[in-house]
Amino acid sequence: MKKYLFTGFMALYLLAPAFAQKRATWIWYPGDFEVWLGNNMQNRRTERGTFLPPFWKLDSHYNLIDFHKDFDLTEAEEVALAVEGKYNVKIDGKAFPGYPKRIRVPAGKHKLSLKVFCQDRVPAIYVKGKNVVSDDTWLVTFEDKEWIDETGKASDQSGTTWLLAGSWNFDNINTPPSEFRLATKPQPAVKTTRTGKSFFLDFGKETFGQIKLHGLTGKGNVDIYYGESAEEARTTATCETLDHLEISQPAKRDSVMELTKAFRYVNVQVDGSVSIDSVSMLYEYLPVADRGSFRCSDEEINKIYDVAAYTLHLNTREFFIDGIKRDRWIWSGDANQSYLMNYYLMFDSPSVTRTLLALRGKDPVTSHINTIMDYTLYWFIGIYDYYQHTGDKAFIKQFYPRMQSLMNYCLGRRNKNGLLEGLAGDWVFIDWAEGLSKKGEVSFEQLLFARSLETMALCAQIANDAPNAAMYSKLAADVKAKLFANYWNEQKQALVHSRVDGVPTENVTRYANMFGIFFNYFTEAQKQGVKQNVLLNNNIQKITTPYMRFYELEALCAMGEQPYVLNEMKAYWGGMLKLGATTFWEEYNPTKKGAEHYAMYGREFGKSLCHAWGASPIYLLGKYYLGVKPTAPAYATYLIEPKLGGLQWMEGKVPTPDGEVTLACSTKEIAVTGTNAGTGTLRFSSKTRPVCRQGEVRATGNGQYELTVEKGKHYVVSYQL
Structure with missing residues (x-):
């Protein structure tokens, strides 16, 4: 017998017989672990040692949950139980006494039920027998709505809403959800400078983790100042993050800082009789592997891709977060971009749904x-993109009611014109841009609103809610019609930025116009007008954040401007590399000099130098250069449309739910291997008639050709670019 002690409860586990068993995992009410974990993570933020919580409402998990499942067993079996919280266990409504850690389930048809209360953690259970196991086929509810009459008879109908249980990868009885921790590994500094008893360390590149002091002894103070730049770590009065320790330690010991921090440089200052033998770190990370890749003839682009991938990994933690130094919060607009980059690098669906x-x-x-209007709308758009890439109907059916209630909130905040306008408590963000007006009915918000309503129509269809699917479709069409009726300026060949008091402004910005291109809301003539009069027009206010450069360059790629975008990537992201960046930043303005690049929000080192939205080359290179994208959910059909854009050659992989699409392309040859599921279409242009021995190339006119790519098959096409 082995005995395991978890915080707040005892679980007893007897080793199971050596026969094949079904997989057991910890389960909970769907969404509750994610809410609980998010609360814990987002409340770790500090600024110069001061606790700084989020400024939006934080919800809590349900603390009383019913779990049940029906089983039909050919023979009785012994079942081990572990539970987070107080609980009772019933078979066919009859309770076992006490808190059993092991029960016997008889042969035949039986209902196994557990009711669990836990307030400080998420109520969760682990059930392991040969056939009786906990998994995501169990049903759960936070209110059973049962009652009994005066004779003690239980109600025949309770009106309970049961959902499928939530789970992740907690497959061991020893690792309940509440004990989740990111992985760590020790790392030394690449350079250590000692001045007396103090240390200045360079870890070689931006990183994240806990500082470890080796051989700490003496009496006095240890102050640790962290910096994404050397200037920040040395400027002890204004660096963003620090640790202060009061030491009274006669014997040498190692000490690990309680909270993780982001840094490249670390300044360790001591006083009194304190001494430290050495300093290292524990690097903290989510162990998720890359499935996508990209290499090409341009080494600077290869470096940009590698740094973008590292930037995304650092910000892929319990959740997709904004940046590792400052906020470390879950921002919907930032996360929406991480989802897209993830589909071309890791394709880790659990990180998206969490x-x-x-x-x-x-x-x-x-x-x-x-609290941001556009961030609510990005949440719906994230659902749309998730379904297109994964085809996960179960997720949409399970959480459709939460989509509905959020959309009802948005619909309730429309003005008299049926459009969204910032009300009290609404933050209309759009972008960090000097002088950008947020007044009135902003065209960008209406465009996101239309796409969100289209998402709701799609989700309603999946959830078999035909009446609301029709309603959402009608509302989406109405908002799109108003978008063009109210904002399209024929003379400017663009959507204007806003209407104030019902009057369109003359100001044209890039935001709604570039989204309208890749949302495919414009006619072909309008797209060309927008490209020339907005996207390629230097008189239109320029974008200085990687956040919106993401979408600007996507719009240009969608218009076939890959050569232009390649040069922009080299100038913008390459510009950061030339300044010594080892991860990509929250904002980059090439006109700034020296330490000016570190300032933001009125603070000397307020800018994040490792921000998720800076990693967009991953997405651009995968979708618009390798040219792979789904044309039906879960890559049931997909397009491969390689664009060298001035490169001599490129090669890479794009992950799908079932395998990868592999592509190598030069100016004379394209080699492609299809994914294990779905049918692809290779589309390309050639000056001469292409040759492919593995399949039939079809001419589609104007020097364009297509080839059907079957599941798992390899094709080599000779052509002339």
């Missing part, structure tokens, strides 16, 4: 997500 659920929280809805 983040979506943590952002959504619980009903009732009392404010926009992160």
Whole structure:
């Protein structure tokens, strides 16, 4: 017998007989672990040692949960139980006494039920027998709505809403959800400078983790100042993060800092009789592997890709977060971009759904997500993109009611014109841009609103809610019609930025116009007008954040401007590399000099030098250069449309739910291997008639050709670019 002690409860586990068993995992009410974990993570933020919590509403998990499942066993079996919280266990409504850690389930048809209360953690169970195991086929509810009459007879109908249980990868009885921790590994500094008893360390590149002091002894103070730049770590009065320790330690010991920090440089200062033998770190990370890749003839682009991938990994933690130094919060707009980059690098669906659920929280809805109007709308768009890439109908059916209640909140905040306008408590963000007006009915918000309503129509269809699918479709069409009727300026060949008091402004910005291109809301003539009069027009206010450069360059790629975008990537992201960046930043303005690059929000080192939205080359290179994208959910059909864009050659992989699409392309040859599921279409142009021995190339006119790519098959096409 082995005995395991978890915080707040005891679980007894007897080793099972050596026969094949079904997989057991910890389960909970769907979305509750994500909410609980998000609360814990987002409340670790500090600024110069001061606790700084989020400024939006945080929801809580349900603390009393019913779990049950029906089983039909050919023979009785012994079942081990572990539970987070107080609980009772029933078979066919009859309770076992006490808190059993092991029960016997008889042969035949039986219902196994557990009711669990836990307030400080998420109520969760682990059940392991040969056939009786806990998994995501169990049903759960937070209110059973049962009652009994005066004779003691239980109600025949309770009106309970049962959902499928939530789970992740907690497959061991020893690792309940509450004990989840990111992985760590020790790392030394690449350079250590000692001045007396103090240390200045350079870890070689931006990193994240806990500082470890080796051989700490003496009496006095240890002050640790962290910096993404050397200047920040040395400027002890204004660096963003620090640790202060009061030491009274006669014997040498090692000490690990309680909270993780982001840094490249670390300045360790001591006083009194304190001494330290050495300093290292524990690097903290989510162990998720890359499935996508990209290499090409341009080494600077290869470096940009590698740094972008590292930037995304650092910000892929319990959730997709904004940046590792400052906020370390879950921002919906930032996360939406991480989802897209993830589909071309890791294709880790659990990270997407964890983040979506943590952002959504619980009903009732009392404010926009992160208090930002556009961030609520990005949440819906994230659902749309998730379905297109994964085809996960089960997720949509399970959480459709939460989508509905959030959309009802948005619909309730429309003005008399049926459009969204910032009300009290609404933050209309759009972008960090000097002088950008947020007044009135902003065209960008209406465009996101239309796409969100289209998402709801799609989700309603999946959830078999035909009446609301029709309603959402009608509302989406109405908002799109108003978008063009109210904002399209024929003379400017663009959507204007806003209407104030019902009057369109003359100002044209890039935001709604570039989204309108890759949302495919414009006619071909309008797209060309927008490209020339907005996207390629230097008189239109320029974008200085990687956040919106992401979408600007996507719009240009969608218009076939890959050569232009390649040069922009080299100038913008390459510009950061030339300044010594080892991860990509929250904002980059090439006109700034020296330490000016570190300032933001009125603070000397307020800018994040490792921000998730800086990693967009991953997405651009995968979708618009390798040219792979789904044309039906889960890559049931997909397009491969390689664009060298001035490169001599490129090669890479794009992950899908079932395998990868592998591509190598030069100016004379394209080699492609299809994914294990779905049918692809290779589309390309050639000056001469292409040759492919493995399949039939079809001419589609104007020098364009297509080839059907079957599941798992390899094709080599000779052509002339």
